[in-house]
Amino acid sequence: MNILLTGAASGLGAALLHDCIARGDSITVIDVGECPPDMPETVTWLRHDLSAIDPVLWDEISTAFARHGPFDLAVLSAGISATGPFEAISPQAHRQVSRVNLHAPMRLSLELQQRNALAAGGRLVFVASLSCFTGYPGAASYAASKDGLAAFARSLRKPMRRAGVAVQLLCPGPMDTPHATRYAPKGARADRRIAPEKVAQMVLDAPRARFVLLPGAGAKLAAMLGRLAPELMTRIMGRVLFAKLKDQTML
Amino acid sequence: MKNSGKACLLTGASHGLGLALAQELVARGYHVLGTGRRPLHELPTDYPDCAYLQVDLTQADAAARIAEWTAQEVPGPLPLAILNAGAGRYRPLSEETAAEMAEVLQINFDANLHLTHMLHPKLQGGTLGLIGSVAHRGAAGMPVYAASKGALDGFGRALAEEWRGTVRVRVLHPGPVATGMSERAGRPRDMMDSLFLSPRAVAMTLLDRLNTARGADRQVVSFAQVARHMLWRKLAGGRA
Numbered sequence: 001m002n003i004l005l006t007g008a009a010s011g012l013g014a015a016l017l018h019d020c021i022a023r024g025d026s027i028t029v030i031d032v033g034e035c036p037p038d039m040p041e042t043v044t045w046l047r048h049d050l051s052a053i054d055p056v057l058w059d060e061i062s063t064a065f066a067r068h069g070p071f072d073l074a075v076l077s078a079g080i081s082a083t084g085p086f087e088a089i090s091p092q093a094h095r096q097v098s099r100v101n102l103h104a105p106m107r108l109s110l111e112l113q114q115r116n117a118l119a120a121g122g123r124l125v126f127v128a129s130l131s132c133f134t135g136y137p138g139a140a141s142y143a144a145s146k147d148g149l150a151a152f153a154r155s156l157r158k159p160m161r162r163a164g165v166a167v168q169l170l171c172p173g174p175m176d177t178p179h180a181t182r183y184a185p186k187g188a189r190a191d192r193r194i195a196p197e198k199v200a201q202m203v204l205d206a207p208r209a210r211f212v213l214l215p216g217a218g219a220k221l222a223a224m225l226g227r228l229a230p231e232l233m234t235r236i237m238g239r240v241l242f243a244k245l246k247d248q249t250m251l
Numbered sequence: 252m253k254n255s256g257k258a259c260l261l262t263g264a265s266h267g268l269g270l271a272l273a274q275e276l277v278a279r280g281y282h283v284l285g286t287g288r289r290p291l292h293e294l295p296t297d298y299p300d301c302a303y304l305q306v307d308l309t310q311a312d313a314a315a316r317i318a319e320w321t322a323q324e325v326p327g328p329l330p331l332a333i334l335n336a337g338a339g340r341y342r343p344l345s346e347e348t349a350a351e352m353a354e355v356l357q358i359n360f361d362a363n364l365h366l367t368h369m370l371h372p373k374l375q376g377g378t379l380g381l382i383g384s385v386a387h388r389g390a391a392g393m394p395v396y397a398a399s400k401g402a403l404d405g406f407g408r409a410l411a412e413e414w415r416g417t418v419r420v421r422v423l424h425p426g427p428v429a430t431g432m433s434e435r436a437g438r439p440r441d442m443m444d445s446l447f448l449s450p451r452a453v454a455m456t457l458l459d460r461l462n463t464a465r466g467a468d469r470q471v472v473s474f475a476q477v478a479r480h481m482l483w484r485k486l487a488g489g490r491a
Contacts, residue, residue, distance in 0.1 A: 137412035144406035151401025154389025238412035
């Protein structure tokens with residue numbers, strides 16, 4: 001298979017990359033970090049900062065899509081966060097979250113579509129968050145970016161289906177990744193988080209017909225409660241999470 | 252009507268739903284600070300008698316300019332801010348351009364986030380209204396607009412909880428309003444347009460939802476809600 005991954009240097013992206021290499025896939029990676037050593041020849045690593053608005057950079061990405069596409073599977077997993085009270089985080093940091101988590105995947109989708117770089121029968125997976133169901137006080141710009149991404153994915157679902165591309169929305173709860181550890185409240189237990197390897201496997205095995213992908217029983221339960229009582233879930237998140245995050249700001 | 256002394260900052264006041272909100276606020280005695288992209292001399296003739304600042308929300312200094320102007324015009328706390336300005340285009344992703352996509356996200360989401368940040372000290376004890384859209388759950392005909400309003404919804408949802416007890420945050424999602432925005436956005440006119448909601452009725456409903464302490468942080472204000480509200484006003488003897 002021909003795969004596109006963003007944010008493959010760590011966390012979920014790295015777990016996906018590992019599995020795809022093991023399967024013998026041909027993989028194009030876009031990541032802000034350097035290509036790790038000993039990467040096999042099946043991996044093309046493009047080092048780009050997706051928060052940048054430089055037209056030259058986006059021309060390079062667009063050209064790469066034309067050269068390496070069409071992709072059978074594209075997983076847009078690059079993301080950052082900023083946690084703490086909204087007003088204690090600088091507008092620049094909020095803006096960076098918006099650029100990486102919302103602007104960039106939308107722009108990548110635009111380039112993929114305009115370059116016909118998604119194969120008929122393929123899948124386009126947006127990595128959102130369980131916060132789409134629960135809210136996320138203490139990470140207002142992060143929650144916003146993921147809800148925006150969810151609305152975008154829902155909007156593309158039907159039009160892309162006509163082109164034979166399945167759009168999917170992955171909404172994982174906290175994963176045992178450097179990203180989650182960095183933004184979690186101090187003292188939060190890592191062993192309660194789902195392993196990124198499990199989430200990666202779920203993404204690779206997901207049936208095309210399923211739109212929302214919720215890895216793990218905990219995420220499924222939280223999403224169900226969030227659907228039934230959204231306001232109550234956000235209040236609980238406020239009591240449980242924001243009460244801890246409001247005294248620590250993490251960018 | 253006599254000015255009640257209550258001040259309200261309103262973005263996107265020069266046209267459509269924002270204009271109806273400005274008219275209704277002034278009628279209710281608010282000291283309105285309106286902002287919009289249009290120059291002062293191009294304001295519609297029915298723009299009410301209230302302050303106006305021309306500002307383009309795509310500019311990096313827009314939020315700072317609005318916050319500074321508000322501080323000059325309103326010395327004390329600001330009881331109400333309604334961030335209503337919005338833009339959108341009715342077209343599929345394949346017909347989007349990168350620049351216009353970024354512009355819609357900037358006006359509908361990023362600028363609101365920045366302005367909210369700058370208004371935080373002044374809003375203590377007040378109310379922040381974020382005007383979204385029923386499209387926030389996704390709309391095949393306008394994916395970029397839907398994404399921007401989805402982001403605004405998620406932002407307001409988190410912020411309402413963070414600021415509970417200090418600033419009341421409401422995200423209100425109006426249904427289709429007869430403001431001409433849909434047509435300007437590129438949606439061809441059809442018989443559905445005649446069913447769109449009246450801007451005045453929606454404005455009245457939105458203001459009452461913002462001024463009521465009870466109610467959910469996020470509310471849809473579409474056909475059923477507006478009809479119910481207008482009926483209630485009529486029965487209660489209010490003007491409708």
